[in-house]
Amino acid sequence: MIVITADQVGSRVSADLVSGVLDWANGPEGPGLLLPADRTAGDELQLLPADARAALRIVLHLTRSGRWSVGCGIGSADPLGATVRETAGAAFVFARDAVERAKKRPRRFALENGTEHGRAVDALVDLLLVVRARRSREGWELHDLLETGLSQAEAAERLGITPQAASKRARAADLRADTAASAALVTLIADLDAPHEGGGRR
Numbered sequence: 001m002i003v004i005t006a007d008q009v010g011s012r013v014s015a016d017l018v019s020g021v022l023d024w025a026n027g028p029e030g031p032g033l034l035l036p037a038d039r040t041a042g043d044e045l046q047l048l049p050a051d052a053r054a055a056l057r058i059v060l061h062l063t064r065s066g067r068w069s070v071g072c073g074i075g076s077a078d079p080l081g082a083t084v085r086e087t088a089g090a091a092f093v094f095a096r097d098a099v100e101r102a103k104k105r106p107r108r109f110a111l112e113n114g115t116e117h118g119r120a121v122d123a124l125v126d127l128l129l130v131v132r133a134r135r136s137r138e139g140w141e142l143h144d145l146l147e148t149g150l151s152q153a154e155a156a157e158r159l160g161i162t163p164q165a166a167s168k169r170a171r172a173a174d175l176r177a178d179t180a181a182s183a184a185l186v187t188l189i190a191d192l193d194a195p196h197e198g199g200g201r202r
Contacts, residue, residue, distance in 0.1 A: 005098070007068065018045050033049060035084050047084070055189055059109060068108065070102055070109045073094030074189070075114065094113055128181045138169055
């Protein structure tokens with residue numbers, strides 16, 4: 001099972017962001033969850049992504065703003081309860097350890113599963129977050145349009161720029177590398193989760 005625990009940064013001096021994330025995660029445009037995401041403390045939430053793709057989508061969504069410390073735990077778990085709070089297991093312990101470690105890291109993300117393979121995947125996710133943190137506002141504008149399914153030419157037209165300018169933005173934003181790295185990370189995270197799929201302790 002994959003568990004994500006996220007803790008809002010600076011919640012004592014800023015507006016509550018948990019409700020907005022819960023609306024997104026549990027809504028029709030959300031990533032896909034095994035159970036509805038839930039607030040587990042005043043400024044903390046927990047999510048059980050349905051698969052590796054959903055997990056990476058959540059991580060990239062939350063870390064983009066810099067307003068969340070995000071911990072991803074992968075491991076065994078008890079059978080699903082009626083709610084996130086009623087489910088337990090090693091994956092939840094790993095997620096707790098990961099979010100505490102994330103609070104001390106520049107990109108505010110950490111992944112734990114107790115293996116060398118997990119530490120390697122953690123490092124690769126961190127590298128992708130470094131690339132994304134350097135992206136300009138213009139690069140994000142193009143990225144977000146492409147994410148809706150537009151072609152680069154269509155996105156250029158929407159932005160009022162030439163296709164050549166869009167290509168230049170895409171290169172500067174490392175969008176091709178982002179796409180390739182994200183696809184590879186989905187495979188690697190799925191491999192970490194494979195021994196634990198189906199719930200229950202192994």
